[in-house]
Amino acid sequence: MSADSSSFEKGLNLIANILNERNINELKPYFANLDQPNQENAVPRGRVANIFLILVSEGELVIRHEGGEDISIARLMDNGYPIILHEKLVSAWRRETLEMLRHHYDTYKDNVNKIRGKNDEWHCYLRPFQGGGKRTEQKSDVEKQEKSKGKNEEYIGGLCGECPNCMIFGYAVKDGNYNVKSRIEGDLYFSTLPENKSVVVRTFNAVDETTHTTYIPTGGERTGALFRLSLIKAGTIFVGKVAIKDLSPAEFLLSLYSLVNTTRIGGVKSDFGKIKVIIPAITLCEHEVSSGYDIFTKVKDKNDTTEVVRAINSYLSENFKNCKVYTNTDFTPNINNVIKSNENEIIINAWGDSTNFKKSIEKFVNAKQSP
Numbered sequence: 001m002s003a004d005s006s007s008f009e010k011g012l013n014l015i016a017n018i019l020n021e022r023n024i025n026e027l028k029p030y031f032a033n034l035d036q037p038n039q040e041n042a043v044p045r046g047r048v049a050n051i052f053l054i055l056v057s058e059g060e061l062v063i064r065h066e067g068g069e070d071i072s073i074a075r076l077m078d079n080g081y082p083i084i085l086h087e088k089l090v091s092a093w094r095r096e097t098l099e100m101l102r103h104h105y106d107t108y109k110d111n112v113n114k115i116r117g118k119n120d121e122w123h124c125y126l127r128p129f130q131g132g133g134k135r136t137e138q139k140s141d142v143e144k145q146e147k148s149k150g151k152n153e154e155y156i157g158g159l160c161g162e163c164p165n166c167m168i169f170g171y172a173v174k175d176g177n178y179n180v181k182s183r184i185e186g187d188l189y190f191s192t193l194p195e196n197k198s199v200v201v202r203t204f205n206a207v208d209e210t211t212h213t214t215y216i217p218t219g220g221e222r223t224g225a226l227f228r229l230s231l232i233k234a235g236t237i238f239v240g241k242v243a244i245k246d247l248s249p250a251e252f253l254l255s256l257y258s259l260v261n262t263t264r265i266g267g268v269k270s271d272f273g274k275i276k277v278i279i280p281a282i283t284l285c286e287h288e289v290s291s292g293y294d295i296f297t298k299v300k301d302k303n304d305t306t307e308v309v310r311a312i313n314s315y316l317s318e319n320f321k322n323c324k325v326y327t328n329t330d331f332t333p334n335i336n337n338v339i340k341s342n343e344n345e346i347i348i349n350a351w352g353d354s355t356n357f358k359k360s361i362e363k364f365v366n367a368k369q370s371p
């Protein structure tokens, strides 16, 4: 954070470039200034960026949720539409953010440690299930059991509680007196096409990893067999929205960058799950507007991304005049171009802002506890 211009202003300028906004004062009310710790920033202040998303499957997609079904289907208007839960996107998004932070840390360790005020090695990772275990198809029952204990528990153990990933997406403090809630919230991502047009069932040969056979021990857990999977067809379009609340400009830029570079979601990621993220619109408001379902009703049965983009853009431009509505065929190339050439500075500033956000929360908690 250099003396000539604050991290806040620099970040706003980059966001203005991405959105093609000429006046950064138009953006100011919607982002947190975390240049200094300030307990006023510990609580939500109605600064919301609504990011409208189109996720396109680039190959066949395995999307498993708890409950055993291969694909979750929403029953809407006499038809079933596949859905992706926000949780699925978020875990891939968090992993991408962590990869970026680690990559940066390897080169700029001293700078980051200075911001942390620590000299030890920074580590932060998502531990998917307590007690470890390899993430394979055969472990899906374990996954279900572990998950049923509560989804917050999924993340306890590996998270550092100090990095931008933790401060943006939230974490639970094991022995502490507060939890950091995610400042990114989403709901559901709906397929624009019903299941009879977007799902295909395939049979696979599951090979037992120990014996390299497809033998199934009787009565035991499934270790190998032919199995059937329902897959999302390549080219299927999902639409949805995330609300990004009270982030600083640098935290916002880092989140957008990792979002557009999230290329795989769902189970069996090595073989399936490639997606493309398109951002047709961003609205800045005092509150959350629209939803995955709302957008879905505007683009239902459309099977062409250009048409979907156009429908979302015109719906938002016409109906949310109280917000700043920014539309584009896709903000992704802008996001990549602007952020790539400022990557180090953005990540360093995100570390500084997240550290100040943590200090802001601690100030707030302490102020509340003192008589």
Ligand SMILES: [Zn+2]
Binding pocket: 123, 124, 125, 159, 160, 161, 162, 163, 164, 165, 166, 167
């Ligand atoms: Zn962390």
